[in-house]
Amino acid sequence: MIEAGTKLRLRFAKEGRAVYISHLDLMRTMQRAFLRAGYPLKYSEGFNPHPVISILLPLGVGAASVCELMDFSLTAPLDEAELPERLTAAMPEGVRALEVYPGGRKVKELKWLELEGVFEYDARDPAEMAAGLRDFFARPSIVITKKTKRGTGESDIAPAIRFLSFSPDEKRVLLRGVISAQEPTLNPEHLANALRQLAPELAPDFAEFRRLEVCDAEMKVFR
Amino acid sequence: MDPRLKRILPKVQKPARYTGGEYNQTVKDKDQVELRCALCFPDTYEIGMSNLGMRILYHTINSMPGVWCERCFAPWEDMETELRAAGLPLYALESGDPLKDFDALGFPIGYEMAYTTVLNMLDLAGLPVRSADRPDLLPLVFAGGTSCCNPEPMADFLDLMVIGEGEALDNEVLELLRTAKREGWTKQTYLRAAARIPGVWVPSLYQPEYDEDERFTGLTPLSGAPETVTKRIVEDFENSPFPTKQIVPSTEIVHDRVNLELFRGCIRGCRFCQAGQVYRPVRARSAEKLIQQGIESLQATGYQEITLSSLSSSDYRELGQLCDGLLDYCVPRSIGLALPSLRADNFSMDLMQRVQKVRKSGLTFAPEAGTQRLRDAINKNVREEDLLESCRVAFAGGWNNVKLYFMLGLPTETDEDVVGIAKVAEDVYRLWREHAVNKARGVRITVSTSCFIPKPHTPFQWAPMVTKEEYLRRVKLLRSSIRSRAIVYNWHDAETSEIEGVLSRGDRRVGAVIEAVWRKGGRLEAWSDFFDHARWMAAFEACGVNPDDYTLRPRAAGEPFPWERVNMGVTRRHLWREWELTQEDRLSPDCRAGCVGCGARALLGCCPDHDVEMGGESA
CATH class of the missing domain: 3.30.750.210 (Transcription Regulator spoIIAA)
Known part of the structure; x- marks a missing residue:
């Protein structure tokens, strides 16, 4: 049992149809799921109390993950072994609570993101594409144009890529890799955007990504 | 998930409204299901999931063993474009299966401006919009909801309508469909049998008649269809089904x-x-x-x-x-x-x-009319002193935001009544100055007016609407009568009201106009983004339908109405008596003060x- 008021960290998966739930909607969904499961979230004090929950690394709409982390506290003691099953039962399809534990490392120590992806090619040879992709992402500098709040800006994404591998199958190229999660943050969508901007002949007809694990600067699993 | 859908979803706004998978959705084993039904709400997910009727029907239909009821909503413009470009037919949220493979599609229609959306959803599903062009029994396309109390405008598109409260009737319609499906009945056989269920209206079994001046003279029942169809209601409301395990949308809806x-x-x-x-x-x-x-x-x-x-x-x-x-x-x-x-x-x-x-x-009141005379004529049992007393109490209790709703164009309305609205608002403002506990915070009094639309099965079904020009004249008169800066005046446009007026009291000929508007791109017209008055006017012209004949013409006492054969409980005799009392500015008591014998x-x-x-x- 964990004492009431302890800082807790939840690891959860967001897959299937749930990948289309936006970050903001997920926060609302979490609040409601905790209530449904009978876990009283601790609220902030003040004029407009709201549950103090924080998702460490917001996930883009359309991307899946099996390593999402969320910090929260409860106003009641917690049987941590029981939480994953009970909370998952209160979630929409595709969101699964995996484990909960007290504390957790400081957010700023989170550095790398392990991911996999699928690049779909409707009318091109995946083996040829995979070869091209390996060459492209081996470039020392990959400068792309990004839309920011103040118009557009240029950014080199190459330093944010630690490692990427590409393996073709029938109609697709499967991607595995490690990219920077923080400072700088690299949204995996920019891997496909880089191709659209700099090497359209390699740009996939459709790309999707899945977060597999979060790691610290030494590539040790972050918890 | 369909791979085509997977490619579309990242491109559209708020994709979570097109995926299903929400908490508490009902999923059944397809192999164990004999009949598949989809409730198709003719507006967006955010509006449809906020509709209590939709939630009650989802629950009552799914309570039938062997029947699986799913949901579908109208896609927003971007999603519609993507669906059409990908050749992906409209699908139900729970299973993702195309609507055209279902056994029954039920449209809850609570608002006439949704009519074009019903047609668009049928088309997106890959189905012909006209009932006569769908010769097969399945999928049965049916509708219910308040708008069906005048079944004629949508008669050519729907196979069947349920009159009254769906939870009292839908399951019987579906049970008969289950039998028909099992035994391989034709559509015709099913519809004739269904017409014998009390509360079921089969539009194809009623023939509209017109005289030499092309005036509607009545509906003739065919093939033994009942002379009148009386609405069904839940008699034991205390114990009627209410879903407490409701679906919780994963994205924000209007009434969340x-x-x-x-x-x-x-x-x-x-x-x-x-x-x-x-x-x-x-x-x-x-x-x-x-x-x-x-x-x-x-x-x-x-x-x-x-x-x-x-x-x-x-x-x-x-x-x-x-x-x-x-x-x-x-x-x-x-x-x-x-x-x-x-x-x-x-x-x-x-x-x-x-x-x-x-x-x-904030506080919201709907006095509807500006003078006691007119409030009496419309039987709005609100006295000005009660409204003002409520506001006084509210201001003394610290409220400083009041909204007041009125209609312009009500039967018997004069300029004095219009100016009376300004007077009510000024009186509310005066009360704030006298009674507000914290004047430093200021006050906001909002006056809104909409254009009155006569509706079937009401005492005002005989009344003409005012023209758009007259409505705007009254808007200007009211605007110039409001002096205080604390009073904000908003008015709704009269163009939508004019079209809603035609659709509300329309006959079957209006159906051709609805189809013509849809063919020119009309849908989601409850949204000002998509409403196009000129498109309606062009369609009236093309179909030879004069909208003024439906909106501006006073109806005679004995004139047959297109909704005459639908009995909503309240008798025509009672409605006419109420219409006569209107002319005398006389009130009727509410049901508690005394029974007026309405018939319900x-x-x-x-x-x-x-x-x-x-x-x-x-x-």
């Missing part, structure tokens, strides 16, 4: 909260109000039951807000007890309680302060002058 239905029907007899007439007789749930349903719903959904809904919540006898019971649960859990549709005449400081414990919202009690098989009970058995 628990919605408790206090009672159905309305004791008031406002002569302009279709809901107040067609949902009669009044049937209430006990406070005890409602508190239990409210708490269960909050627990099952995790919602942090609950609202009370009905046509006039302050007429609920046990309102104090209900609020206390709910607040006992809500306050310690920071759950908000909202009270909409309060009337000005019995609004109390006490109730306000109790609700205020959790959240303080007969639906319960009771003596018509039996006293109406509100708030359950103990009341």
Whole structure:
């Protein structure tokens, strides 16, 4: 049992149809799921109390993950072994609570993101594409144009890529890799955007990504 | 998930509304299911999931063993474009299966401006929009909801309509369809058999007749269809199904909260109000039951807000007890309680302060008309002194935001009545100056007007609308009569009202106009983004239909109406008597003060002058 008021960290998966739930909607969904499961979230004090929950690394709409982390506290003691099953039962399809534990490392120590992806090619040879992709992402500098709040800006994404591998199958190229999660943050969508901007002949007809694990600067699993 | 859909979703706004998978959705094993039904709401997910009727029907249909009911909503413009470009037919959210493979598609239609959307959804599903062009029994395309109380405008598109309350009737229609499917009936055989179920209207079994001046003269029943179809209602409302395990959308919807239905029907007899007439007789749930349903719903959904809904919540006898019971649960859990549709005449400081414990919202009143004479003529039983007293209490209690709703163009309205609206608003402002506890915060009084639209099955079904030009003249008159800067005046455009006026009292010929508008791109027209008045005018022209004939023409006492063969409980005799009282500026009592013999009690098989009970058995 964990004492009431302890800082807790939840690891959860967001897959299937749930990948289309936006970050903001997920926060609302979490609040409601905790209530449904009978876990009283601790609220902030003040004029407009709201549950103090924080998702460490917001996930883009359309991307899946099996390593999402969320910090929260409860106003009641917690049987941590029981939480994953009970909370998952209160979630929409595709969101699964995996484990909960007290504390957790400081957010700023989170550095790398392990991911996999699928690049779909409707009318091109995946083996040829995979070869091209390996060459492209081996470039020392990959400068792309990004839309920011103040118009557009240029950014080199190459330093944010630690490692990427590409393996073709029938109609697709499967991607595995490690990219920077923080400072700088690299949204995996920019891997496909880089191709659209700099090497359209390699740009996939459709790309999707899945977060597999979060790691610290030494590539040790972050918890 | 369909790989084509997977590619579309990242490109559209708010994709979560097109995926299903929400908490509490119903999923059944396809192999164990004999009949598959989809409720197709002709508006967006955010609107449709906020509709209590949709949630009740989803629950009651899914309570049938072997029947699986799913949901579908109208896609927004971007999604429609993507679906059409990808050649992906409209699908149901739970299974993702195309609608055209279903056995029954049910459209809840509560608003006439949704008609073009019904056609568009059929087309997106890959189905012909006209019933006659769908020779097969399956999928059966049916509809229900308030708009069906005039079945004629949509008669050519729908196979069947359910008149009255769907939870009292839909399951019978589907049970017969299950038999028809199993035994391989033709569509014709099924429809003729279905027409014998009380409350079922089969449009193809009624032939509209017109005279040499092309004036509608009546509907002739064919193939043994009943002379009149009487609406079905839930008789035991206390124990009627109410889903407490409701779907919780994973994306924000319009009414993102628990919605408790206090009672159905309305004791008031406002002569302009279709809901107040067609949902009669009044049937209430006990406070005890409602508190239990409210708490269960909050627990099952995790919602942090609950609202009370009905046509006039302050007429609920046990309102104090209900609020206390709910607040006992809500306050310690920071759950908000909202009270909409309060009337000005019995609004109390006490109730306000109790609700205020959790959240303080603005106040909304609907006096509807600017003078007592006109309020009496429309039978809006609100006296100006009651409204002002309510505002005085509210201002003294710290409120500083009041919204006042009115209609322009009501029958018998004169310029004096229009200017009277400004006077009411100025009086409210004066009260604020006299009674406000904190004047430094200022006050905001909002006056809104909409254009009156006569509706079928109301005493005003005989009344003409005013022209758009006349409505705007009255808007200008009112605007120039408002002096105070604290009063903000908003008016709705009259163009939508004009079209809604035609569709409300239209006959079958209006169906061709609906189709013509849809063919030119009309859909989602309840949204100003997509409403195009010129497109309607062009369609009227092309179809040889004169809209003024439906909106501006006063109806004669004995004139046959396209909705004549639908019996909503309230008799034509009663409606005509109320229309006559309008001309004399005379009020009728509400159901509690005395029975006016409207006829609706007969639906319960009771003596018509039996006293109406509100708030359950103990009341």
